[in-house]
Amino acid sequence: MKQRYFLPEGSILDGNPTLRPIRPRRSGLEILEFAILASRPNGKFQFLTACFLMLAVFFSPLVATASDITQQLHRPLNNTSLRESRDRADSLLRIGEQQQITGYADKTIDSCLEALEIYHALGDYKAQGMTYDLLAKAYIQLNRFQEGEDALRRRLAIARDTKDFQAQIFALNNISTVLLQKGEFTPAGKTVEEALTIAQNIQNSAGEGLSLSNLGLVNARLGNYNKAIKLYETALSFRRQVGDILGETNTLNNLGDAYLAMGNYPDTIGTYGAALRIAKTTGDRTNYLRAIDGLVTAHSSVGRYERAFDLLEQRLVTAKELQNQREEFKSFMTYANLYEQLNNYLTARHFYERALVLAKALQDSKQEVFLVDKLIKLPKR
Structure with missing residues (x-):
């Protein structure tokens, strides 16, 4: 299973211990022979040493015992x-x-x-x-x-204990994005900065691209869109340098989000469009759907509803291919919202009702309550 940073990316090692080779014992005869040689006048050892070694004969087994052999045979079973x-x-x-x-x-x-x-x-x-x-x-x-x-x-x-610096970079980035989800922006920023420092110290370009992209995300959440855009652009250069296609697509979507927040629709559409093309080529369904969502919002914001509906149709087809009811639900909700914006309440009601069916299937009580209330208040004409 590949290591990945999973908020918007190792193999398992065989840890079986290898049995060390068993050093053969000296036999009693070998010790006796050594003792005799050592007792000669021109030997290196004194007679007392020789006597001591001779005594060892009586305490050393001449052959392996049955228990020794049994122990050796049982090790492979373990x-x-x-x-x-x-x-x-x-x-x-x-x-x-x-x-x-x-x-x-x-x-x-x-x-x-x-x-x-x-x-x-x-x-x-x-x-x-x-x-x-x-x-x-x-x-x-x-x-x-x-x-x-x-x-x-x-x-x-674990990554710190094993000095796995790449794993530390990924873990810190993932922790940072969880902190963002919880609204803890300052701790998220400090965490991703730590990841960036490690990546820079070990000259890990993939880690730098990931960390810079997430640092841009932190700044975007804080409303610092200009700084976020600069960080995303720098991150893109690293991700392209190492051939990180998935990372490049994700950063392009982040960049599109920042342009959209600033109301820069031409750059928004261009950036999401680039992400859409790459995601379609690589089969990256997650970023593909995300790029469509951004494009639908951007096109509808400037009155290009026909293009928005074309994209939304592609989104629904993809969600059905994935058999992903959650994504189908999102598609129906977007359809309903757009038709409601156009004052086409009859069609909007149709899509809200389809969304309600899926909310029940997903056991999403919060959305179910919201949709029931929405259908009651929605004009019937």
Whole structure:
């Protein structure tokens, strides 16, 4: 499972201990021969030493005992047991990743916690770190931000203990974005600055690009859009330098958000458009949907509703292909909002009703209550 910074990115190492070769013991005859040689007049040792060595004959076994042989034969069995445990943990981690991708974050948490118990018993710190990464992602997907932050800080502690600087950069960036989600902007900024310092010290260009992009995100949340734009532009140069296509697309979307917040619609549309093209080429559905959302907002803001609806249709098709009800719900809500802006209340009502059906299927009680109230108040003409 690849290490990734997962808010908007290792392999598991085989930690089975290798048996050290057993040094053969000297036989009693070898010791006796050495003692005789040492007792000669021209020997290097004195007679007393020779006598001492001769006595060792009586206390050294001439052959390996049955218990020694049995112990040696049983060692591979212990390794087999370790291998089975590791295979079980690795399988749980792979299952957990698939559960998270398909939207079953709660099941991912169960798989990760079981895998962690095994990795703790094996003393495999790198595997523990990867598991905490996935566990944090699942918690955050369920909006359980505090538990997600706790998992990430455990991951960071392991990275520091093992002096894994790249993992420290990723963990600090992920912690920073969780802090942003919680509205803790100042701690988020300090955390990502620490990541940037590490990346610069070890000359990790990928880490610099990631950290600069997130530092731009912190400034954007604080309303410092001009500074955010400069940071995003610098981040883009690093991400292009190392060929980080996913990172480049994410930063372009961040840059589009900043232009949109400033009301700079030409640059907004151009930047989101670049992100959309790259995401479509690479099959990056997350950034593809995000770019469409930005473009729909930008085009509708300048009255280009026809283009906005074309993009929204693409969004809904993609959501259905992914069989992602949450993204379908978002598409219906955007459709409804646009038609409501155009005073087409009948069509708006149709999409709000479809959104309500999905809210119930998703068991999203908050949205369900909102939509029921919305439908009551929406004009019927």
